[in-house]
Amino acid sequence: MKHMFGCAKINPGKLQKADGILIAAVLAGALFVGLVSHALRLQDPPMTAVIEQDGRELMRLPLKTGQQVRIESRDGGYNVVEIGTDGVRITQADCPDLTCVHQGMIFHTGETIVCLPHRLTVRLEGGTDNGPDAVTG
Numbered sequence: 001m002k003h004m005f006g007c008a009k010i011n012p013g014k015l016q017k018a019d020g021i022l023i024a025a026v027l028a029g030a031l032f033v034g035l036v037s038h039a040l041r042l043q044d045p046p047m048t049a050v051i052e053q054d055g056r057e058l059m060r061l062p063l064k065t066g067q068q069v070r071i072e073s074r075d076g077g078y079n080v081v082e083i084g085t086d087g088v089r090i091t092q093a094d095c096p097d098l099t100c101v102h103q104g105m106i107f108h109t110g111e112t113i114v115c116l117p118h119r120l121t122v123r124l125e126g127g128t129d130n131g132p133d134a135v136t137g
């Protein structure tokens with residue numbers, strides 16, 4: 001590592017002081033990067049959870065903390081969809097395999113949770129990954 005300080009004779013006391021300044025600068029830089037990335041994250045356009053049953057769209061919900069929606073299926077079953085600020089998951093269901101529940105949370109546009117027994121899909125749309133889809137129907 002090259003020293004940026006041109007001074008040839010550095011006594012130990014001076015070196016320590018310079019190191020201290022360097023560490024402070026690195027810490028400040030890390031803090032700054034953290035703040036910027038946080039700000040960028042907040043500026044992401046909101047994603048929308050699209051819930052479909054039997055291939056028909058039931059509802060679209062913007063991501064929002066703590067919202068839970070119960071979807072009844074035709075055969076008397078149900079799925080509980082939790083909409084969070086970062087993603088969507090199915091928290092409860094009475095389907096036999098519970099694959100949809102075990103799939104956990106999805107975070108990215110284009111990801112889908114499928115409950116085959118109830119013919120239910122939960123999909124994420126919008127966000128930064130692609131433009132808005134053409135509205136059909």
Ligand SMILES: [Zn+2]
Binds near residue numbers: 095097100101116117
């Ligand atoms: Zn299921």
